[in-house]
Amino acid sequence: MTAETTTTVTTTIDARGSFCPGPLMELIRGMREAEVGDVLAVLSTDKGSKADIPKWVGKAGHTLIGVFAREGFDEIIVQKVR
């Protein structure tokens, strides 16, 4: 649960400390293992993630719930649609 959303996160992928494209690759791996409807949160310290991950999410047809700036990292929350 986050301050900005009432969505319950199914899985959190902590990719902090991982460099581009690590967080995106971790999310893609997580999405393959997730069920449709699951909500995944990616924690990333890589500045590129907040641009690259939403682009991939859009291309793959999933739902981007939001990109939230946390203390020292970004949290990107995504719902698996297909």
Added chain:
Amino acid sequence: MQRVVVLGGGVGGTLAANLIARKLKHEISAGQAKVTVVDATGSHAYQPGYMYIAMGSERPEKLVKPEKSLLDGNVELVIDTATRIDAAGGTVSLGSGVTMAFDQLVIALGSRILPGDLANFEGEAHHFYTPEAAARLRGALDAFEGGKIVIGIAGIPYKCPPAPLEVAFLIESELRQRGLRDRTELTFLSPINRAFTIESVSDMATPIFEQKGIRLELLAGVSEIDAERKVVITDAFEEHPYDLLICVPPHKGAQVLIDSGLAPKSGWLPTDRATLQVKTVAKPAPGTADEDVPRYLNVYALGDTTDLPLSKAGSTAHFEAPVVAERVAASVQGRAPEAKEATYVGKVMCFFEVGDGKGTLLQFDYNHPPKPPKPSALWHIGKIMFNKTYWRTVPRGRV
């Protein structure tokens, strides 16, 4: 007696063992130290040459030599497979049933390709990560008379990051020379949001895709191969039909590292970016600061084995080996390592072919991204010369 054990006889293991033996020459002759390389095959392969088998300009027999012929006379070679590593207890179990004790351990076990991890890969996709596969790709290119060629990547990280781009550029040149270019549609599938992981290299390569008329698809990692319909399906569910499919297979680190609890499921060994010491926890708890993860003070990793965010390439191992050698030798000699020599700054240097007899150079470290010079014949010739002189230079520590 101080026992130094090096696992793996690739670029990193061979060079590290030779440099350590050189630094410990007196201790070895006095019977106070021993350096042993454990290698599964006893053969040393020059893997960067495989791509050239596929391009028709290299022969497999030129790319392999007996490991023993490359090792310093003071290094012992054991042909065996490590089946278990007890890093804290200081032992390595071997396939033959022998248990080797070590005082200093160097892990240079490289990476594994796992084509079987992607359904239909083995029947449908070509690659150039073994001499046999590269020769098969050459055969397929020779038989190719036009159609759709798709070049893709099934997972990051993989060996030699520029290689699939180089292959795309070299095949485009070849097809033009053979008069097949206007009968061929070439597509390159990049798994990330640009052509290459490093931004400056991507900026250099992207216009080359445009000039050569190679369609560049981004965020398009290969996820499935539909053999019946001859279609590649990407991570983002897009489909790309092919007549000839070339794909970088999935990669992982050595199984023994996973089995020994040293590495997570990926097999890449958690490694300190500066000292190259192995970290004691395979997968730290979320949010753990890197500096809070203790290191094994006498266990090092180099080359493809590590989880460092660097190219999995012989060049990385080449520049890491002197750091490992200095640290191991200093421990054996009971002295502090020379700070500058014993700190890895992320240095990597490699050539990058762009086709039509031209290439460029990628030289970088943790703090300085590459600034590739304008592609020219010079760097292409540089790469060919480097490949030809490799046996006499790199493993022996002459460059």
